[in-house]
Amino acid sequence: MVLLVWLLIFTLVALLRRQLVAETASAENAIESAWKIHAALVDWTGKVDQKASFALAVESAVLAAIITLSSDARALASLTGVGVWFYRIGVVLLIFAVGYAMRAVTPQLRGSKLKDEWEDNFIFFGHLRRWSEPELTRALQEKDLLPMLSRQLIKMSDIAWKKHRYLQRSLLLAAGGTILLVMAGMEDKDMFGRLQTWLPAIA
Numbered sequence: 001m002v003l004l005v006w007l008l009i010f011t012l013v014a015l016l017r018r019q020l021v022a023e024t025a026s027a028e029n030a031i032e033s034a035w036k037i038h039a040a041l042v043d044w045t046g047k048v049d050q051k052a053s054f055a056l057a058v059e060s061a062v063l064a065a066i067i068t069l070s071s072d073a074r075a076l077a078s079l080t081g082v083g084v085w086f087y088r089i090g091v092v093l094l095i096f097a098v099g100y101a102m103r104a105v106t107p108q109l110r111g112s113k114l115k116d117e118w119e120d121n122f123i124f125f126g127h128l129r130r131w132s133e134p135e136l137t138r139a140l141q142e143k144d145l146l147p148m149l150s151r152q153l154i155k156m157s158d159i160a161w162k163k164h165r166y167l168q169r170s171l172l173l174a175a176g177g178t179i180l181l182v183m184a185g186m187e188d189k190d191m192f193g194r195l196q197t198w199l200p201a202i203a
Contacts, residue, residue, distance in 0.1 A: 034149040041156040048163045052104035055167060059101055059174050063094045066181060079184055086184035093177030100170035123152045147150045 071074045080086050118130040
């Protein structure tokens with residue numbers, strides 16, 4: 001009878017140990033997967049920042065050229081009729097395109113919310129800067145990393161999504177503005193002659 005009890009205890013201990021090992025392995029796999037997703041989000045965010053920076057540079061250059069060509073006696077200075085409205089709307093669209101590109105490249109630091117979040121988070125540098133070395137060391141030893149990683153992934157995904165949407169709107173607005181400006185120029189039959197005269201001066 002005693003042997004049977006010991007055998008039962010040994011079996012229960014073995015089962016509990018196996019379950020504990022499985023749970024530990026599952027948590028480690030989850031954290032590893034979360035870090036991989038984190039790395040992918042960092043890569044996507046970096047790429048959209050590069051694209052938005054390029055779009056901002058091109059759109060700003062186009063807008064500056066349009067403003068230059070709109071000064072007295074230059075190619076876009078004497079538009080009339082429908083061409084004037086095409087020109088005005090096109091310029092407005094380009095200004096909004098530049099604005100959205102600037103929003104896409106602007107860093108998302110979430111400064112107003114950090115003071116309420118930092119005690120439960122230490123992955124984002126905005127949270128880390130508020131920790132002291134002893135407190136951070138203790139937190140790294142005691143706190144569960146997976147919930148923090150999950151929150152960070154959600155925040156990063158939201159930021160990446162907004163950046164891509166801003167860039168998308170910027171490109172669409174820039175395309176629409178450029179088309180309208182071309183149409184404005186086509187309405188003026190003498191514009192191309194003036195443009196050929198002023199392009200060397202701009203260069």
